Amino acid sequence: MCLLTGCGAKAQKQEAALKDNRNMIIIAHRGLSGEWPEHTLEGYQAAIDEGADFIEPDLVLTKDGILVARHENEISETTNVAAHPKFADRKTTKTIDGVKYTGWFTEDFTLSELKTLRAKERLPQLRSTAKDGQFLIPTFEEILILLKSVNNGRSVPIGVYPETKHPSYFASIGLPHEGELLKLLDEYGYRGSNAPVFIQSFEVGNLRALRQKTDLPLIQLLDGEGSPADMPAMRYADMIAPDGLKDIATYANGIGPNKNMVIPRNMIGNLAAPTALVSNAHQAGLKVHPWTFRRENYFLPLSMKSGINPKSIGDLAAEIQAFKDAGVDGIFTDNTPEAAKLLGKEAL
Template identity: 60%
Template sequence: MIRVLVVSGALLMSHAGDAAPLPPSLRAGPPPGLPVIIAHRGASAERPEHTLLAYERAIEEGADFIEPDLVATKDHRLVARHENEISGTTDVADKPEFAGRKRTQMIDGESVTGWFTEDFTLAELKTLRARERLPQLRPANTAFDGQAAIPTLEEIIALAKAASARTGRVIGIYPETKHPTHFQKIRLPLEPVLLAALASAGWTSANDPVFIQSFEVDNLKALRGQTEVRLVQLMAPEGASADGYSYADMRSAAGLAKVANYADAIGPERGLIIPRDKDGVLGAPTSLVADAHYAGLEVHPWTFRPENFFLAARFRQGANPVARGDAEAEIRLYLEAGIDGVFSDSPAAAAAAIGPGQPRSPSGDNRPGN
């Protein structure tokens, strides 16, 4: 049985058997503008991820938001790296002066060996140069190895603001707090430094071009009491967050109602919206988008990538896993499922899928009303 609800002209559906009571602060569903384009680590299909090169390229391709994964330095600055272990994304292993910094530690219950940002000052990290993280899949990106430093949060904000002034359209940031429980334990909490940087930029409200995302829950709940900027609950396909919350429970109708009490959107792995089997064959869409909209949450799935290796079978072109397939068509399929934004390694593909129309804006004009 399907329950239908009309909110501010939007038709929302949910499986009645799964539905929980509407939260008091029901929002109006998807934004009235076009879906937003989130440049996943920048235009990381074309430049080494989490570099100003990648973020600049993403803005050129039409991204509405640039996405930095944030980790802390020894002197409590925030920088953009996919992980706090940096041997795969920098030349740190080639630096003899840092050989003694290599170590093993537990992060979110897993043993990790390498070099960690929390063992370096910002000045030390600035002596390193970024490298392509997936050289076998993205060999062209290795041409940019060594050209970019590790960017700070402040540099990324400055880039977004400068691009906004230059292009006449609002460019936002979509930071992820990476391993927040880990950094809290080692007394380098991410959130206070992040909020201070946002405040310094004048970004403190839900109308500002910011989303803060996390795979964890407790830090988002704490942030809800400290800021009005929009928050996003990320969801993995299985397992639990580092702070002990089941992702399966989270994406149930009852779980989504709870998420809506502290977050404005969810960021599920794309297979949770349209599942695929081990051969990449797509199945029928789930009810997750409808259920999230019913709870008043936007839906921003991750991650859309152009290489055959990542694409569903029907969108691959040829047998070479490194070759580019039809990412635009794959994104369009998810847009038809009703999503409100896309994390894409290729902002150009997302922009082509969305097509021309009214200007996208990550400002409050696109935010569902409270």
């Protein structure tokens, strides 16, 4: 029986295309980040309501060893910590992965102290700040509780896609991610290679260590320049060569590349021809989930901008379609509604 009106060849082709679109997953990058402050339970719920397949929390640790969701462990950009006089003396400078940062860091706060802060918009120059100050910093366990609630009765559950942020740094200060991460995932029923979860990292060592402890799906994140913080002699550019992808496949189930590694931009800022990365990754048995798709002109290819105002909304659907045509298996996006509309997931 056809899902679409009629059962002719055209309708069957449309039905097949719809099923194909639904197999390309939407990863809600830090929630519905184009409209809500990043990493809030409310933002995750909004993304789920709009058709996300996975929600993505970046995980850092508190002084008392609790996994919480923040873009970085330095929290002045994403919380109102600077407005709390009682925490003024916590401001400090640290070197993390070879880079100096000045601000306030989650590892210097207990969970109860962090719960006195409120989230704020990380990109106020591009996005509304109307929701600033309204929402708490969630723990990873609270995120899993949210998913348990929304998945009640669903035949296809909404998945979770946690990133371990700066894992070697946190391990060096006695706060490793892995034990608490795997404990919580197991406690909330995420077990086996088909569980609705992907654990991601820009580093290599912690993914290799995780593979020895779990068969949950793992994703190696990749950037267009630089190297993994824990293996500075290994360039990301070398990791996407065929032999590098084969090596990744020995410990991970997929890659999360900077989207420019899949389709680069030419000298004037338009999309160029796709590289061989998707084909080579698929030959190695790896899924490909590029990042990050955003609707503001500031982030879009030249031909997909709506004008010169960087805050204005451009043609994100056209960019996503180009990557779908290139064969990617999913995308990280701040704008789930636009992706869901294109991929026919609004009613799922």
